[in-house]
Amino acid sequence: MTAVSIAGVTKVFNAGRSDEVTALSDVDLTVDSGQFVSLIGPSGCGKSTLLRLIADLIEPTSGTLTVAGKPARQARRDQEYGIAFQQAGLFEWRTVRRNVELPLELRRIPRQQRRARAEEMLGLVGLSDFGGHYPAQLSGGMQQRVAIARALAVHPPLLLMDEPFGALDEMTRERLQTELLQICAKTETSTVFVTHSISEAVFLSDKVVVMSARPGRIVATIDVELPSRDEAARQSTAYFDTVTAVRKALRS
Numbered sequence: 001m002t003a004v005s006i007a008g009v010t011k012v013f014n015a016g017r018s019d020e021v022t023a024l025s026d027v028d029l030t031v032d033s034g035q036f037v038s039l040i041g042p043s044g045c046g047k048s049t050l051l052r053l054i055a056d057l058i059e060p061t062s063g064t065l066t067v068a069g070k071p072a073r074q075a076r077r078d079q080e081y082g083i084a085f086q087q088a089g090l091f092e093w094r095t096v097r098r099n100v101e102l103p104l105e106l107r108r109i110p111r112q113q114r115r116a117r118a119e120e121m122l123g124l125v126g127l128s129d130f131g132g133h134y135p136a137q138l139s140g141g142m143q144q145r146v147a148i149a150r151a152l153a154v155h156p157p158l159l160l161m162d163e164p165f166g167a168l169d170e171m172t173r174e175r176l177q178t179e180l181l182q183i184c185a186k187t188e189t190s191t192v193f194v195t196h197s198i199s200e201a202v203f204l205s206d207k208v209v210v211m212s213a214r215p216g217r218i219v220a221t222i223d224v225e226l227p228s229r230d231e232a233a234r235q236s237t238a239y240f241d242t243v244t245a246v247r248k249a250l251r252s
């Protein structure tokens with residue numbers, strides 16, 4: 001099964017005006033079911049634009065884009081994906097539990113079921129004891145885990161993440177990377193992940209998509225084959241070789 005299929009997608013902002021920008025030009029990309037794919041590239045190369053197109057937050061100027069085999073618009077209606085951005089984007093006046101319940105409320109899932117699902121998700125991200133807290137009472141890393149729990153609450157087959165760990169310190173970031181991989185494996189979720197970090201992209205991904213700017217294009221797609229996805233993998237030759245390959249692709 002294909003989680004995301006993008007063919008010949010171009011996105012022009014402000015077409016016909018003096019501030020016209022071709023953010024993406026003729027992009028092809030396939031994300032297979034269960035795959036973890038990272039998008040990496042210089043600032044302004046269209047990573048977030050591509051993610052927003054998949055999420056149907058904006059429309060392509062040309063080309064086709066399907067999510068779970070459906071047009072992006074239909075996939076959004078069917079809540080085929082969850083989204084987590086760099087800012088956790090939690091509602092400060094809602095408890096952690098009620099933040100996670102929000103997408104279920106929007107789906108009109110009965111209260112008891114909502115509560116049970118929220119507890120399950122909080123367990124998954126290691127925050128079972130914090131359901132009654134408010135976001136301001138949590139650290140940045142914990143808030144990010146709540147955002148991931150919320151994105152996964154409707155059990156979406158696809159997770160879209162835009163630099164979700166960008167604001168965190170290195171240690172927290174590495175811990176969350178390992179947790180995210182475990183969660184994705186457990187829930188069989190496909191993921192499209194935007195990052196500026198080569199090491200993060202390589203550690204997390206089955207496939208790293210390298211982009212260039214003006215206009216945004218895919219310049220290389222690098223498959224990642226690591227012996228494992230635990231801390232030991234960060235010391236493996238395959239890991240260092242792949243980091244070098246991504247760095248070279250970014251430089252060219």
Ligand SMILES: Nc1ncnc2c1ncn2[C@@H]1O[C@H](COP(=O)(O)OP(=O)(O)OP(=O)(O)O)[C@@H](O)[C@H]1O
Nearest residue numbers: 013014021022023042043044045046047048049050
């Ligand atoms: N709503 C918009 N209106 C006009 N131009 C836009 C809009 N959104 C993005 N752009 C332009 O499209 C290009 C790609 O932007 P995008 O945010 O996708 O890049 P990015 O790779 O995610 O960058 P960064 O790494 O800095 O977050 C940029 O030149 C940006 O100025």
